[in-house]
Amino acid sequence: MQSRHAEQHINMKYAIWLGIGSVIGGALGDFTFKQIYDALGDDLSVVVQMVLVIISLILSLYGSSGHIQPLYLAGTSVMFMSGLGLGWLATVLGIGGGPINIACFLVLLGLEIRPATIYSIITIFFSQGAKIIQALASKSIMNVDPLMIIVIIITALLGGWLGAIISNRITEKRILMLFNLVVVFVLILDAGNLIGYLV
Template identity: 35%
Template sequence: MVIIFSNAIGAISGMGGGVIIKPIFDFIGADPVEVISFYSTMAVFTMSIVSIIKRIKSGMKFNWRIIIFVAIGAMIGGCGGNIAFNFLLDLFEDEAIVKLVQITITIITLIFAFIYSKYNFKSLKLNHFISYITCGIILGFVSSLLDIGGGPINVALFMLVFSMGIKEATVYSICTIFFSQLSKLFTITISGGLEKYNLSMLLYIIPAAIIGALIGVKASKVLSEDKVAKVFRTVIIIVCCINIYNGLNLY
């Protein structure tokens, strides 16, 4: 139920679902942080595939120049974020410290995204391929490090850097999420293998992720730009509260 709801909201808002899945799974506390990271990654990766396929089938046109260069950056950043995540796990013996680092950075990105989406500061209107790659690296690194798939920072950064409307930004955010999570799964597979995870859980995670994505894509077609912005900001507030609660209850 968590994944269906999260991926539906993630597909509408471009957040990817992980920004909701990760803190709720932390709150439930049934699995260690590394396992939660893997489950969240799989759910968000599946959502991104379904969302992209549905949008292509609906005839939506993409600027492939943006997608390709952001994807290159996202894959580089995604690998870097996973390496940083594993470094934190090795550096701190107490898993709670790693969670606290993730929560702190997540809240900072949530505040940035909320402020930008609400007040619409002047955008930069960059269109050079280096700006696309740099943006992709930042987004890939943050999403992989925090296990949130993409989160609100994706949408806000696309709006800020490339002067996109929020509905357009959500589409490119989901494309970025696909490549950043693909690189993270690749890094997980070659670095430690999958034997440490209970893969039977994927029998529930993947179908739930698909259902959530289908609901989200359908809803996003009928919602106006203003409604999507309201969903986006509402989710930010809710997730921020969950993260603060989790942070206060770590010790």
């Protein structure tokens, strides 16, 4: 079991199939969200979305806690279905899906936190990329402030750069601890947003 962990690395074939599944999942998730929005309306769909995000964050914390025995699944079909499901879920919830993705990769594939994070980034890139392409095609993105887009891109690149530096200097255990702390912070923030929205 220990040697299996030591040999883990990013498999390019797996990454490609994960990306393909994420693109399809992202497109399906966008379609699903529009159906939910049309059926429930603005206010109720937002509440449902917030509640589902909170539930998913709680499940992510439990999945990364070590209380669930990893399944050590493998194969291109597993990666495709993972990308499909996670891409769909992240788009329906309206979030990148990082915490959910990482927890799933820890449990389903039995990965360490570093490769799980890389596969999560691949999933987010392709699933949200599909959403951006759809927004460009429908010209709905034209309503977004270009300055805000530039600021988001710059801060995302800066955050990724700082994260990579920190990740290379600390242990897997500390990375997992930081991950759980961030998830708890986001969970508290989302719970506060939900209460504020309802009140």
